[in-house]
Amino acid sequence: MLISTALVLLMTPALGFFYAGLVRSKSSLNTLMMSVGSLGVVGLAWPLLGYSLAFGAGTPGIGGFDHVVLRGVGLEAKGSVPHLLFMAYQGTFAIVTAALISGAIVERVRFVPYLLFITLWSLLVYAPVAHWVWGGGWLSTLGALDFAGGTVVHISAGTAAVVAAVMLGARKDYARQALLPHSVPFTVLGSGLLWFGWFGFNGGSALAANGQAVLAFVNTMFAPAAALTVWIVLDVVRMGKATAVGLATAIVVGLVAITPAAGFVAPVSGIAIGALAAIPSYFGVLWRARTRLDDSLDVVAAHGLGGIVGALLTGVLAQRSWGSPVDGLLFGNPSQLMIQAVAVVVVIAFAAAGTAAILFSLGMIAPIRVAVAEEGIGLDVTQHGEEAYARGEGAVLVLPAGRGPSAHAAR
Amino acid sequence: MLISTALVLLMTPALGFFYAGLVRSKSSLNTLMMSVGSLGVVGLAWPLLGYSLAFGAGTPGIGGFDHVVLRGVGLEAKGSVPHLLFMAYQGTFAIVTAALISGAIVERVRFVPYLLFITLWSLLVYAPVAHWVWGGGWLSTLGALDFAGGTVVHISAGTAAVVAAVMLGARKDYARQALLPHSVPFTVLGSGLLWFGWFGFNGGSALAANGQAVLAFVNTMFAPAAALTVWIVLDVVRMGKATAVGLATAIVVGLVAITPAAGFVAPVSGIAIGALAAIPSYFGVLWRARTRLDDSLDVVAAHGLGGIVGALLTGVLAQRSWGSPVDGLLFGNPSQLMIQAVAVVVVIAFAAAGTAAILFSLGMIAPIRVAVAEEGIGLDVTQHGEEAYARGEGAVLVLPAGRGPSAHAAR
Amino acid sequence: MLISTALVLLMTPALGFFYAGLVRSKSSLNTLMMSVGSLGVVGLAWPLLGYSLAFGAGTPGIGGFDHVVLRGVGLEAKGSVPHLLFMAYQGTFAIVTAALISGAIVERVRFVPYLLFITLWSLLVYAPVAHWVWGGGWLSTLGALDFAGGTVVHISAGTAAVVAAVMLGARKDYARQALLPHSVPFTVLGSGLLWFGWFGFNGGSALAANGQAVLAFVNTMFAPAAALTVWIVLDVVRMGKATAVGLATAIVVGLVAITPAAGFVAPVSGIAIGALAAIPSYFGVLWRARTRLDDSLDVVAAHGLGGIVGALLTGVLAQRSWGSPVDGLLFGNPSQLMIQAVAVVVVIAFAAAGTAAILFSLGMIAPIRVAVAEEGIGLDVTQHGEEAYARGEGAVLVLPAGRGPSAHAAR
Amino acid sequence: MKMVVAIVRPERLTAVLEALFQADVRGLTISHVQGHGGEIEHVETYRGTTVKMELSEKIRLEIGVSNHFVEPTIAAILSSARTGEVGDGKIFVVPVERIYRIRTGERDQSAVTPVATTESPDS
Amino acid sequence: MKMVVAIVRPERLTAVLEALFQADVRGLTISHVQGHGGEIEHVETYRGTTVKMELSEKIRLEIGVSNHFVEPTIAAILSSARTGEVGDGKIFVVPVERIYRIRTGERDQSAVTPVATTESPDS
Amino acid sequence: MKMVVAIVRPERLTAVLEALFQADVRGLTISHVQGHGGEIEHVETYRGTTVKMELSEKIRLEIGVSNHFVEPTIAAILSSARTGEVGDGKIFVVPVERIYRIRTGERDQSAVTPVATTESPDS
Ligand SMILES: Nc1ncnc2c1ncn2[C@@H]1O[C@H](COP(=O)(O)OP(=O)(O)O)[C@@H](O)[C@H]1O
Numbered sequence A, B, C: 001m002l003i004s005t006a007l008v009l010l011m012t013p014a015l016g017f018f019y020a021g022l023v024r025s026k027s028s029l030n031t032l033m034m035s036v037g038s039l040g041v042v043g044l045a046w047p048l049l050g051y052s053l054a055f056g057a058g059t060p061g062i063g064g065f066d067h068v069v070l071r072g073v074g075l076e077a078k079g080s081v082p083h084l085l086f087m088a089y090q091g092t093f094a095i096v097t098a099a100l101i102s103g104a105i106v107e108r109v110r111f112v113p114y115l116l117f118i119t120l121w122s123l124l125v126y127a128p129v130a131h132w133v134w135g136g137g138w139l140s141t142l143g144a145l146d147f148a149g150g151t152v153v154h155i156s157a158g159t160a161a162v163v164a165a166v167m168l169g170a171r172k173d174y175a176r177q178a179l180l181p182h183s184v185p186f187t188v189l190g191s192g193l194l195w196f197g198w199f200g201f202n203g204g205s206a207l208a209a210n211g212q213a214v215l216a217f218v219n220t221m222f223a224p225a226a227a228l229t230v231w232i233v234l235d236v237v238r239m240g241k242a243t244a245v246g247l248a249t250a251i252v253v254g255l256v257a258i259t260p261a262a263g264f265v266a267p268v269s270g271i272a273i274g275a276l277a278a279i280p281s282y283f284g285v286l287w288r289a290r291t292r293l294d295d296s297l298d299v300v301a302a303h304g305l306g307g308i309v310g311a312l313l314t315g316v317l318a319q320r321s322w323g324s325p326v327d328g329l330l331f332g333n334p335s336q337l338m339i340q341a342v343a344v345v346v347v348i349a350f351a352a353a354g355t356a357a358i359l360f361s362l363g364m365i366a367p368i369r370v371a372v373a374e375e376g377i378g379l380d381v382t383q384h385g386e387e388a389y390a391r392g393e394g395a396v397l398v399l400p401a402g403r404g405p406s407a408h409a410a411r
Numbered sequence D, E, F: 001m002k003m004v005v006a007i008v009r010p011e012r013l014t015a016v017l018e019a020l021f022q023a024d025v026r027g028l029t030i031s032h033v034q035g036h037g038g039e040i041e042h043v044e045t046y047r048g049t050t051v052k053m054e055l056s057e058k059i060r061l062e063i064g065v066s067n068h069f070v071e072p073t074i075a076a077i078l079s080s081a082r083t084g085e086v087g088d089g090k091i092f093v094v095p096v097e098r099i100y101r102i103r104t105g106e107r108d109q110s111a112v113t114p115v116a117t118t119e120s121p122d123s
């Protein structure tokens, strides 16, 4: 469990690299910091408030305030793990989920409003949904299956992504100029580290190193392998060439799709889920690029679609003989698929409404988008006063304000 | 075990970065994908067929078909770990072994034939050899010691590398132009992550967190440290300068050499193995560059030579008092060295024949090498339609085929 | 424990990337190798001698020679872990501590003298201090609290950093030209991997997967999150912009500060330590840049100040109810703060004297700094004969010495 | 014959290329440069170090043309590269004595004439 | 009008820029280039491959000036870029026929004159 | 004196340098550029985005020579850079009015003459 938590924490910088490689160099630091920043603000909001809202005792709709500022969260066991560790593990999920959204709105958002947005989102959208599914809320009562966060993490983030992309509008150059990835190796690095971290994400969700963890682990290994292979085939059939960005995307899609199912389906079903999920996401990516929706890094296609397919296939392929609490459609229980569909639809609706409300309110207080001219210069310089790869020509040292002439002369 | 498996999985992208840093920028994505692609195709072929060929019940020469498509591979224990996990763990070895070969044939191979090659190789060469040594085959009966894959992984890959490099021929610019590493930091990053992952490779091979795992782990830490130090000394003596590429190489050589011995030799012997193995590989690298053999990234010198030295020194230094099933030459059992030598020779012969047969057959169906002009342009653009570091100048958006004028006007 | 050791080992390459990203491209490999080289030389010196000096039976001041060359270090338990593993785990600390110093003296030191320096330093400074605090020496008798190395690792390295920076002098361009980070993404990558590895550093220091490990782990997660958030606030207040280099620095500062306290303070106190520690380090970084002290990568501000703040706050916030052996000031035991202060002062004094003595002696034998002209060209070419990002134009192959005309003609 | 050298903003490059192609200018070479002019400097901060960036990214175009192509080339660049803000760049026209096409060894006029086009030799 | 093209050492760039600004030369464009001259080659080794590096990093400055600015510009560069070691670089002066300021379309003299300055039209 | 500016394929650079050195041309400066000419465009795809790449990588050489060196320089480039495929590049010859060697302040002829060589002053 300890190591699973560390692995999931690593996913957030990994995501930062996955995303940062895909944007233009002039906004790459900003994109990276949209993920890393989540480690700060959501990482702080979670123990202070978010955990309590998600896992505190409360109503079926939301937790309470009994664990605010970690009150009553100690080393005593909660289920099979110490309560404190459970809280930390769940915190890593909150952090990475908030960071996922950033992919839809890169290269155009002011940094501080963005941080406020994801902080609020983690409290007002993520925490309730986590409560519904894992915190004893109404979706868990209903019997929705979500092993490691297909609905809570990926569908909610995917929905927030599309809402945010629509509300904030496209980048000024979108569909006008070619916006190319500045460093595909970083994207591949990110996907490799994401895969590695995802073993903690799925494997750790059994909350013990037992048979279910093994199953989740093995599914987390072979589903992306299947997605990868299918994606290569689709690429080769369509263009005669397999792309590296495609491979990296396929890994993520396979991981997303297996997430809700990892501990509930047979390994062969896991392979099938990975293979099947590649198809809608593949065409989703193609289709999105023809629209005006500047979901810049295809969060919707990868996490939204991948999450939905995974959640529904969980309802089809879950097997009690492999540790699932209920069987899926294929094993004689068609109602489970209905329950899954309900969960998907409700989470989409709630996340969409919540995201829109937060963005709208924030927008009342301060502009969320940067000025058009700043977009042209790039967000690294305008938002952070830095360049990702500075060469230092023409850079003139500014003497710090406090350094008087005497201090200078002393040199 | 779970975490060991994740660590070994991480080795494949790590290898990709180790290799990609060493090639020219214009083929760096291709080189990276030669490793990552193995995660897809070999990662899929293994559960479907490879595992059964390697570890299914069968003859001393090869396993059977009883575990095809994971039939009969469940959560029941196989030795001390669940069968499913054992299968996954072994799968990560198959994936990385196939990827190792790519280093010998970078910058000149068509991607799809390459994927076919490594898939077939993992089934027809790797699986039998794994069966011989670990799957109850004849080499294990003979008593050959190979803790974590010195012969199975490194010697077989090293042999395949030299055969493939000879059969496919050198890059057109080889020995004509200087072909320099485009990003040494990536190579160092790769070697750092490889070392990290190798703890799973060697440490996990005890299949339990016991004393042997500790020994293997500690040897995996200090043998590369010794190799590193010796390499620096050799570099400084020869040129007055220690090189970063050399350091990264030394780490890999130390890791390779300790692999077959990790759980069988005393820590001091482990240090000795690391230190000794650096020497032949160091001069192997120098010697190779003077030949016409374009084993581009020195797979033979690092994995082939390192693996042979390690396998033989295992026969010299193995100690029953440190958990080895038999003693080595130095501890009064000279016959073990003979057995090790037999294993080395047989694996080389088999891997060479198998690799040649696969490449020859594939070559009948389709050309494996790219055209000379494509080599000049670089494999990233010609094989994948991508650049690693695109800047976007002069890139003109092509409207997707399906976007009619109306859709466009609507914008 | 096994995995914790692997995690800490990963910290050294991670540190290399953290540092290498911050220097100019022309010395980036050198900076990276200053860390990776430590894995070689300190990694070898530790089992041969350092471990014995630190943890061998001896006087309160230093260990003895009974474990030289790992004599008597086997698989028997030492406390709760096998002795061999304990030795390896401690070795990873020695390696990373020595590497930390390099940040203060980048871009101006000859590589081989540097390696000698850190080797001697690990034996003559690190080993005694580790003995005092963890090896049964006088500081542990006194009752100084240092969970995972605030004084041993960070204060000693920070002190060595300032002494080395003063003795070796500033880079020739320091405070004359703008010396900018050549790759901020590498720095962020390094900080992400450092955080990941630090879970092994702090989490593993409980030497078991028990409640204390959980506590240490959770503190290692939220203290940096708090430091990150505070740093963002400070940046925004001062400049209106949050910087990526700042974020990466904040993560390290938070990690450093929580290190001595991780297993001894309540999670809420951990958050407070992270938040409080950000402030002196933030202003320390600003202040240092106005001085003539070219502690190039702010080892003093991050590790020295962070370590001191952490060590003192441990004396304030330690709580027996959270597993600390004694309470801190806030919980009714003011004397602990005194003890902490004594430990801090003594370690600073000893490390300063030891570092100065080693550097002075080495300087008698050979120059430690490179020539001014070499500094201009960059250390990668002059020290290592390599470039980090070679493009290969104008590179003319030199035929290897031994290749006679006949061999050439044969081609 | 002349060499038209233009310094333009990177974000206008696509428009400039389009305009040039429409003016039938099809041979050109570009490079990344950094320029200093009347632009507002921006400030960057790396830890304690604050720097003023005196140079901004520009693209340099180098276009060898025969004489009667000079005007259309300049007109195309002027109209497509302009934003009206300080920093739009400059155009320089430099005399050229000879031009060779390396592939064929052709000289001057024919060296800069795309194969498909014909034009009066008036350089 | 002239184009002054200078190849200088990267480490002298800051000094050169300062000298130019003091000489009231405020418009210029630089680029990264690699040069070969009398410099000592250095050797690099990557595993078994040893290479001689024939080119060293330089900065190229391109400065369009009106005629009476040529001398001060050259003087500023000569004094600020010199180290006395082989490899200091060269200055070339190339004739320019026309100059345009893209932002305004202004031509020649006024195109290279910063708005605030006035000077006699003598190009 | 002249400035010979050549645009060549990156993969021919080694050959071009060799040819120039053999022709006793030892001072030169190169840079990375991207060119558009008659070359076939290639297509790249990043997820749903397909782009046509209109520019291909080239190397630009800039060689200041005294007059009697112009012909050998051009001959060396023409012969060594040619592949015969479209995209081999161009050579431009531009007049130069003055040349300075920064290290010594020497001017014109002697500024481009390597120390060891002597030649008749005929620029
Ligand atoms: N005299 C010059 N020589 C060479 N390049 C120049 C010159 N003046 C300006 N430039 C280039 O043109 C760019 C814009 O020039 P600037 O004077 O700022 O804008 P504007 O032309 O709009 O007044 C500069 O960044 C520089 O690259």
Ligand SMILES: Nc1ncnc2c1ncn2[C@@H]1O[C@H](COP(=O)(O)OP(=O)(O)O)[C@@H](O)[C@H]1O
Pocket: E007, E034, E035, E036, E037, E038, E039, E056, E058, E085, E086, E087, E088, E089, E090, F026, F027, F028, F029, F062, F063, F064, F065, F101, F102, F103, F112
């Ligand atoms: N004839 C030339 N044409 C273009 N650039 C040149 C020429 N000669 C020298 N250079 C440039 O000047 C730099 C220094 O020249 P070099 O002759 O080595 O030094 P010095 O001028 O001190 O004798 C070279 O690296 C090259 O970039």
Ligand SMILES: Nc1ncnc2c1ncn2[C@@H]1O[C@H](COP(=O)(O)OP(=O)(O)O)[C@@H](O)[C@H]1O
Pocket: D026, D027, D028, D029, D062, D063, D064, D065, D101, D102, D103, D112, F007, F034, F035, F036, F037, F038, F039, F056, F058, F085, F086, F087, F088, F089, F090
């Ligand atoms: N008129 C021109 N001005 C500047 N550069 C040119 C011009 N024409 C071609 N080039 C450069 O030469 C390269 C090759 O030119 P192209 O016309 O395609 O080949 P070829 O000379 O073989 O017909 C181009 O990529 C470009 O860099």
